[in-house]
Structure formats: structure tokens, C-alpha cells
Amino acid sequence: MTNPKLVVVGAGPIGLDTALQAQLAGFDVTVLERGRVAEAVLSWGHVRLFTPFQMNSSKAGRAAAGVENQIRHDALLTGREYVQSYLKPLSQSAALVGRIREHHEVLAVSRELTGKSQLIGKPARAIRPFRILVRNDQREEVITADILIDSTGFMSRHRWIGNGGIPARGEQHFLSESNYQIPGRDSQSLDAFAGQSVLVVGSGFSAATSVCLLNTIRQQSPGTQIHWFTRNRNEQPMRPIRSDPLEERARLTREANQLVASGGVSWVAGAAVDQINSAGGRLRVCFEVSGIRDEITVDRIVANPGYRPDPTPFEELQIHRCYATDGPIKLAAHLLGDSSGDCLTQQAAGIDLLKNPEPGFFIVGAASYGRDSRFLMQNGIQQAADLIGSLKESVQ
Ligand SMILES: Cc1cc2nc3c(=O)[nH]c(=O)nc-3n(C[C@H](O)[C@H](O)[C@H](O)COP(=O)(O)OP(=O)(O)OC[C@H]3O[C@@H](n4cnc5c(N)ncnc54)[C@H](O)[C@@H]3O)c2cc1C
Structure with missing residues (x-):
């Protein structure tokens, strides 16, 4: 040939x-x-x-x-x-x-x-x-x-935030492609989170990045609330890599964990999202942790469960x-x-x-x-x- x-x-x-x-x-x-x-x-x-x-x-x-x-x-x-x-x-x-x-x-x-x-x-x-x-x-x-x-x-395709990796009830209706992006592609889109209650869902570096970016808005606009759901139940949301040679990755891990430790971000470990509903212009998220049902109402959801x-x-x-x-x-x-x-x-x-x-x-x-x-x-x-x-x- x-x-x-x-x-x-x-x-x-x-x-x-x-x-x-x-x-x-x-x-x-x-x-x-x-x-x-x-x-x-x-x-x-x-x-x-x-x-x-x-x-x-x-x-x-x-x-x-x-x-x-x-x-x-x-x-x-x-x-x-x-x-x-x-x-x-x-x-x-x-x-x-x-x-x-x-x-x-x-x-x-x-x-x-x-x-x-x-x-x-x-x-x-x-x-x-x-x-x-x-x-x-x-x-x-x-x-x-x-x-x-x-x-x-x-x-090409994002994953879903529902229990076990399928869509949560209401997820396909209430979330669009932009919900699955890391916020802040342009500065205006990050400003839109000011003063809002935001739920970030995901356990990886994308979710940690979203949490840290949203925290910059929280510092300027203290009414902003950040909630973070991870599927894992480790001691911290991000597991540190021992002697990580990639300094930027280590810094991101440290910053995200510190935000949780300091109370700046409220973290729910082992959360399985079951349903998303509208609640007077906001979003009600029903979830389960260790078999116990709970719910939270937020203004916005940032869904970073990863891709396939x-x-x-x-x-x-x-x-x-x-x-x-x-x-x-x-x-x-x-x-x-x-x-x-x-x-x-x-x-x-x-x-x-x-x-x-x-x-x-x-x-x-x-x-x-x-x-x-x-x-x-x-x-x-x-x-x-x-x-x-x-x-x-x-x-x-
Ligand atoms: C937030 C974030 C941070 C990251 N940071 C790092 C990092 O620091 N270091 C690192 O090594 N990796 C990092 N990654 C992973 C990184 O995305 C990949 O390593 C890299 O982009 C993979 O390159 P790729 O060429 O395989 O695929 P991609 O970059 O995903 O490129 C695939 C291309 O294929 C095109 N395409 C898809 N389907 C079709 C089709 N049917 N027809 C024609 N075109 C199609 C897409 O439009 C796209 O341009 C990061 C990922 C994310 C999400």
C-alpha cells in the first residue's frame, strides 16, 4: 500500500x-x-x-x-x-x-x-x-x-446525577447542558451565582473546581451559599494524593477540602439524588444518605458527575x-x-x-x-x- x-x-x-x-x-x-x-x-x-x-x-x-x-x-x-x-x-x-x-x-x-x-x-x-x-x-x-x-x-455525553448513575426523577426536565459545565466560562456567567444558593454535585476534580470558583463569588457576595454532594463517604470530599508531584492538582484538592473544613461550603457525603422538582421558582432536590431521606431547596444546580x-x-x-x-x-x-x-x-x-x-x-x-x-x-x-x-x- x-x-x-x-x-x-x-x-x-x-x-x-x-x-x-x-x-x-x-x-x-x-x-x-x-x-x-x-x-x-x-x-x-x-x-x-x-x-x-x-x-x-x-x-x-x-x-x-x-x-x-x-x-x-x-x-x-x-x-x-x-x-x-x-x-x-x-x-x-x-x-x-x-x-x-x-x-x-x-x-x-x-x-x-x-x-x-x-x-x-x-x-x-x-x-x-x-x-x-x-x-x-x-x-x-x-x-x-x-x-x-x-x-x-x-x-460527548455527561453522566447523570441520579442514584446509581441514571437520571434522577426530573433531572432531564429541570437541568440543561449548561448545568453540567464548570461555571465561569465567561465572567458574567459566574456573576449570575452571586447571592444564590447553589448545589454542586460530583466527586471529581471538575466538581472541586466548580466549588472553588463559586467560592470566589461567595467572598464578594457573602449571601451566596454553596452546598456540595459527593457519592463518596471519605473523610474529606477530595482524597489527597500522597506527595502529589502535580502542584496544581494538590492545591485544588487542599483548597476544596479546606473550604469544607472551614464551614464555607456545606458538604453532604454519600448523597444519592432521587428527585428534582420546582419549588416556587427554585429547585427542590430530594436525596438519600444511608437510607435516610432528606431534601434541600436551592436556586441553581451545578452537575459535575463526569462524562462518558x-x-x-x-x-x-x-x-x-x-x-x-x-x-x-x-x-x-x-x-x-x-x-x-x-x-x-x-x-x-x-x-x-x-x-x-x-x-x-x-x-x-x-x-x-x-x-x-x-x-x-x-x-x-x-x-x-x-x-x-x-x-x-x-x-x-
Ligand atoms: C476540567 C478539565 C480539566 C482537565 N485537566 C487536564 C489536565 O490538566 N491534564 C490532562 O492531561 N488532562 C486533563 N483533562 C482531561 C482532558 O480533557 C483530556 O486529557 C484531553 O482533552 C483529551 O484529549 P482527546 O484529544 O483525547 O479528547 P478531546 O479533547 O475530548 O477531543 C475530542 C474531539 O473530538 C471531537 N468529536 C467528538 N465526537 C465527534 C464526532 N462524532 N465527529 C467528529 N468529531 C468529534 C470533539 O468535538 C473534540 O474536539 C481535563 C479535563 C477536564 C474536563
């Missing part, structure tokens, strides 16, 4: 890095992105990354974007700064210019004249090109590829997913076998774990971890290098 056609779905940090490595390795690369470059990162652009720039960029990426001596390796950028100073220049670099199609959403993928249950494990399946149904504005087209890489991330990838565009392909994390099974089993709870200790797992029953199809980046929240960009950058290196060898 000369110059195989390689399509990357998703122009996030890992999709862009994969595309760059593939283009440099001689593949004919196209990137399909349903929004703008780095759309998902921009949705939390006001939040500071807790990993330094060196962990969020590759050597080849820094060279292509022309930023090697311009951004300090230890810089802790906000999401927006990261996009503007690195990902955007990378997407416009000589290697990638003209190769990224923004506002092109992948709707569905198959193989030419071959259904999901045909040619199972047969070499003939590998030589049928992928057919990718893409929507751009109102227009639909089919693009073909020899190699297809899913780098669609994990933010959307595998539906790829469901006609032969992909074996983990029943617990929705990630591809080999990598998921590897990750589940690793008892460490810290994302920093996760090693990119090598090319064999990225292979699927579907030949020529790979999942990289945050999408490859499914619901496992330990993914870091440095894992994805290593995946891209391993995968493209191996593909290059196999076509030579």
Missing part, C-alpha cells in the same frame, strides 16, 4: 498529535472534527490544567507549532491558553494545514459492502475500506479510509468493549488490573492493547479509557507515537 489513507476522528490534543505523527510518517491524513479545533478543551477553557505544558505536548508537536522556545515546559496554562498558544498553531502548521475539516461530524462508520457480523476474523475484512458518513452543516457525504482512528474524547464517551458512530464495526468502563476491552482490562487510583502512574500500554477485532481501527486518547477517569494527555501522546510507529512499520 502506498500512502494509505488515514482518517482521525476528533481534533482534540490527541487527535491532532496522532494526525501530525501520521502525516510525518507518510500517511495521507484527514482529520474530521464536529466543532472547532479543540472544541472539548474550549468548553472548559477558563480552567487551569494541572499538568505542565511538557506533559500536554509532544516534541514533534512543539516543533511543528513553532513553540519550542516560547512556552515554558513547566507552564500551567488554562485550557484556552493551551488552545491558543499550542493546539491552534499546531493545527495550522505546515504538516496539518488543509488536512483538518472543522464542523464535520462523523455520524456512522462501516466497511465497504461488509456488515458488522460478516467476515469475522477473516483477512478479507481488512482490505475493505472504511465508509465514513459525515455531516457538514446540512450536507452529508461519505469519506473512505484504509485506517481509521477514533480520537473523539470522553466529553459516545461509541454510537462506530457501533457497526467489530469492537469488543468492557462492560464496566465502555473502553476497548484489552486496554480496559489492563487498566482495571492496575490498582493505582492515580492517573499519573498510568503508563501508555503499547500497541497490542490498542488493537481491536476490527482490523485497521484504533481508539486513542481519552476515548480509549472509556469511563476510567485516570487518562492524562501524556498517555495519549505516547499512544499516538506507539500506534503510528507500528503502523509505519507494518506498511513498509
Whole structure:
């Protein structure tokens, strides 16, 4: 095969890095992105990354974007700064210019004249090109590829705040997409919380970030009340990582826990949300802790229960997913076998774990971890290098 056609779905940090490595390795690369470059990162652009720039960029990426001596390796950028100073220049670099199609959403993928249950494990399946149904504005087209890489991330769908992870009664009616964002994308949206009673629901770093951002409003406007529900029942809402080498992550953990300890934020551990109702223009939230029912009435809800990838565009392909994390099974089993709870200790797992029953199809980046929240960009950058290196060898 000369110059195989390689399509990357998703122009996030890992999709862009994969595309760059593939283009440099001689593949004919196209990137399909349903929004703008780095759309998902921009949705939390006001939040500071807790990993330094060196962990969020590759050597080849820094060279292509022309930023090697311009951004300090230890810089802790906000999401927006990261996009503007690195990902955007990378997407416009000589290697990638003209190769990224923004506002092109992948709707569905198959193989030419071959259904999901045909040619199972047969070499003939590998030589049928992928057919990718893409929507751009109102227009639909089919693009073909020899190699297809899913780098669609994990933010396509939020999770639910109800008991056990399904929607609470009323959640779908009373909450909209904006409730699931970290508040403060622009300063006005944060000001809207002044003087309000706010309930934050979630146990991870996004929820902790929301609590700390809302506290800046509470300091300016003391009538603001912050309530925080977590599913966990640890001694503190955020479990500190011993000798955490990521200072920004340690700082966030400390600040969120201190706000609870000082009484600035009222924390309910082990809360299972059952129902959301309207109550005279406010929201009544019914919940249970250890079998005891209770309720609280608030003005606003910030729901940060996390995200889950959307595998539906790829469901006609032969992909074996983990029943617990929705990630591809080999990598998921590897990750589940690793008892460490810290994302920093996760090693990119090598090319064999990225292979699927579907030949020529790979999942990289945050999408490859499914619901496992330990993914870091440095894992994805290593995946891209391993995968493209191996593909290059196999076509030579
Ligand atoms: C608040 C917050 C802070 C974080 N901080 C850090 C940090 O400090 N360090 C770190 O390593 N990680 C951090 N993360 C995780 C970070 O989001 C990921 O590491 C990173 O964005 C993953 O990159 P990705 O390219 O795999 O996916 P994404 O950045 O999610 O990109 C996926 C892209 O695919 C596109 N897409 C999705 N579906 C389709 C489709 N059907 N068709 C076409 N395009 C599609 C999306 O629009 C998006 O642009 C943070 C996450 C959050 C939410």
C-alpha cells in the first residue's frame, strides 16, 4: 500500500498529535472534527490544567507549532491558553494545514459492502475500506479510509446525577447542558451565582473546581451559599494524593477540602439524588444518605458527575468493549488490573492493547479509557507515537 489513507476522528490534543505523527510518517491524513479545533478543551477553557505544558505536548508537536522556545515546559496554562498558544498553531502548521475539516461530524462508520457480523476474523475484512458518513452543516457525504482512528474524547455525553448513575426523577426536565459545565466560562456567567444558593454535585476534580470558583463569588457576595454532594463517604470530599508531584492538582484538592473544613461550603457525603422538582421558582432536590431521606431547596444546580464517551458512530464495526468502563476491552482490562487510583502512574500500554477485532481501527486518547477517569494527555501522546510507529512499520 502506498500512502494509505488515514482518517482521525476528533481534533482534540490527541487527535491532532496522532494526525501530525501520521502525516510525518507518510500517511495521507484527514482529520474530521464536529466543532472547532479543540472544541472539548474550549468548553472548559477558563480552567487551569494541572499538568505542565511538557506533559500536554509532544516534541514533534512543539516543533511543528513553532513553540519550542516560547512556552515554558513547566507552564500551567488554562485550557484556552493551551488552545491558543499550542493546539491552534499546531493545527495550522505546515504538516496539518488543509488536512483538518472543522464542523464535520462523523455520524456512522462501516466497511465497504461488509456488515458488522460478516467476515469475522477473516483477512478479507481488512482490505475493505472504511465508509465514513459525515455531516457538514446540512450536507452529508461519505469519506473512505484504509485506517481509521477514533480520537473523539470522553466529553460527548455527561453522566447523570441520579442514584446509581441514571437520571434522577426530573433531572432531564429541570437541568440543561449548561448545568453540567464548570461555571465561569465567561465572567458574567459566574456573576449570575452571586447571592444564590447553589448545589454542586460530583466527586471529581471538575466538581472541586466548580466549588472553588463559586467560592470566589461567595467572598464578594457573602449571601451566596454553596452546598456540595459527593457519592463518596471519605473523610474529606477530595482524597489527597500522597506527595502529589502535580502542584496544581494538590492545591485544588487542599483548597476544596479546606473550604469544607472551614464551614464555607456545606458538604453532604454519600448523597444519592432521587428527585428534582420546582419549588416556587427554585429547585427542590430530594436525596438519600444511608437510607435516610432528606431534601434541600436551592436556586441553581451545578452537575459535575463526569462524562462518558459516545461509541454510537462506530457501533457497526467489530469492537469488543468492557462492560464496566465502555473502553476497548484489552486496554480496559489492563487498566482495571492496575490498582493505582492515580492517573499519573498510568503508563501508555503499547500497541497490542490498542488493537481491536476490527482490523485497521484504533481508539486513542481519552476515548480509549472509556469511563476510567485516570487518562492524562501524556498517555495519549505516547499512544499516538506507539500506534503510528507500528503502523509505519507494518506498511513498509
Ligand atoms: C476540567 C478539565 C480539566 C482537565 N485537566 C487536564 C489536565 O490538566 N491534564 C490532562 O492531561 N488532562 C486533563 N483533562 C482531561 C482532558 O480533557 C483530556 O486529557 C484531553 O482533552 C483529551 O484529549 P482527546 O484529544 O483525547 O479528547 P478531546 O479533547 O475530548 O477531543 C475530542 C474531539 O473530538 C471531537 N468529536 C467528538 N465526537 C465527534 C464526532 N462524532 N465527529 C467528529 N468529531 C468529534 C470533539 O468535538 C473534540 O474536539 C481535563 C479535563 C477536564 C474536563
